[in-house]
Amino acid sequence: MPHDHHDHLSPSGHPYRADDDTPLSYWQTMEIAVRELLIDKGITTAADVAQQIDTMDARSPANGARVVARAWTDPDFHARLMQDASAASREMGFDIGPLHLIAVENTAKVHNVIVCTLCSCYPRNLLGLPPDWYKSRAYRSRTVREPRRVLSEFGVHLPDEVQVRVHDSTADMRYIVIPARPAGTEDLDEDALAGLVTRDSMIGTGLARDP
Amino acid sequence: MQKVRVKQMMPPGHVRTPFYLRGKCGTIERSLGAFPNPEDLAYGLKAPALPLHRVRFTMAEVWGSDAENPDDTLDAEIYEHWLEPAD
Incomplete structure (x- = not known):
């Protein structure tokens, strides 16, 4: 079957990377909570956060x-x-x-x-x-x-x-x-x-x- | 250049003085001005600005006879309250 990766190797011979189907860690949850609160309270916006990420990625x-x-x-x-x-x-x-x-x-x-x-x-x-x-x-x-x-x-x-x-x-x-x-x-x-x-x-x- | 020794302290909590340099002697390569103490900043406390220095150590001083090349050097930034005169 095409999606039955029983040998864990892709057609190119590399191992498949496991999906990250794990629960959020404590600090990942904390980051999301703080970010959402800052946006809800009008201290920052989602666009500002994205803009900062773009600025860093451009360096x-x-x-x-x-x-x-x-x-x-x-x-x-x-x-x-x-x-x-x-x-x-x-x-x-x-x-x-x-x-x-x-x-x-x-x-x-x-x-x-x-x-x-x-x-x-x-x-x-x-x-x-x-x-x-x-x-x-x-x-x-x-x-x-x-x-x-x-x-x-x-x-x-x-x-x-x-x-x-x-x-x-x-x-x-x-x-x-x-x-x-x-x-x-x-x-x-x-x-x-x-x-x-x-x-x-x-x-x-x-x-x-x-x- | 001023000779200094890194204090052999083991305080609990967040510090930015590497363990491998404690008790080692070096010379002040340059002084950097004052920066908020990270030992307070880490806990959200009011952090007074403390003098920060770049200290240069020889690899012989840091690693003794295990040094890969005794005359190579290692520079690190150490807050003044971690330094004492060494003569």
């Missing part, structure tokens, strides 16, 4: 890539970014809300990587939602303990003479790594450079792409 690593490319090409902007990354991001027109952002820069001698051991702090208001692995217990616990091994699993192999700086986002700051500008990019303009900046390179688990 993406491409925003950070533009900040990095500007820093690579404009020394004055670079200086302002290192001094106050929130102000520099706002200067580029990004609506980052109350985000307190610190930029840390990779060089020939230093490689930075960002983690939040306590939860999943991430510069969402600039880069959008974090990748799932960033929130995993393995990434959070291992990055402070054995960062070089974690980085090597991401394909980033660092020589001993490069110092690794791990940044644990334990409180109010959020972090963006400014990856090293790849060699051979002297003739590229800001837009082309932004295309080389990956999400992972701004977390520190990757490098900027070669042109």
Whole structure:
């Protein structure tokens, strides 16, 4: 029979994902109750809630890539970014809300990587939602303990003479790594450079792409 | 740079000082200004703004002889009431 998945594999050979036919958790129920009360009392509207979700979904690593490319090409902007990354991001027109952002820069001698051991702090208001692995217990616990091994699993192999700086986002700051500008990019303009900046390179688990 | 030690406290409730840094010594990398104390915010209490610092530790200090590379560093944000002078 076509819907009798007795072997639990789709025609493409992948397992079927179980339907989420489970009761709401306590906190899921609480969220719905509070949201409905706020709407009933006229404190917010369903459209406002949807609008906030759209605003967050529209944020993406491409925003950070533009900040990095500007820093690579404009020394004055670079200086302002290192001094106050929130102000520099706002200067580029990004609506980052109350985000307190610190930029840390990779060089020939230093490689930075960002983690939040306590939860999943991430510069969402600039880069959008974090990748799932960033929130995993393995990434959070291992990055402070054995960062070089974690980085090597991401394909980033660092020589001993490069110092690794791990940044644990334990409180109010959020972090963006400014990856090293790849060699051979002297003739590229800001837009082309932004295309080389990956999400992972701004977390520190990757490098900027070669042109 | 100012040398500090993270207090070896074990208070109950919500704190944002990681367990693995308690009792460890580092240097203040920069001071960030004052932010509402998350230990109060977590319970909806009036939260006074407290000074927050970025403290840099060596991996040798944090993990001892188990450190993957002793000269690598770890920076974390620690509220001032969790810090004491270390000399």
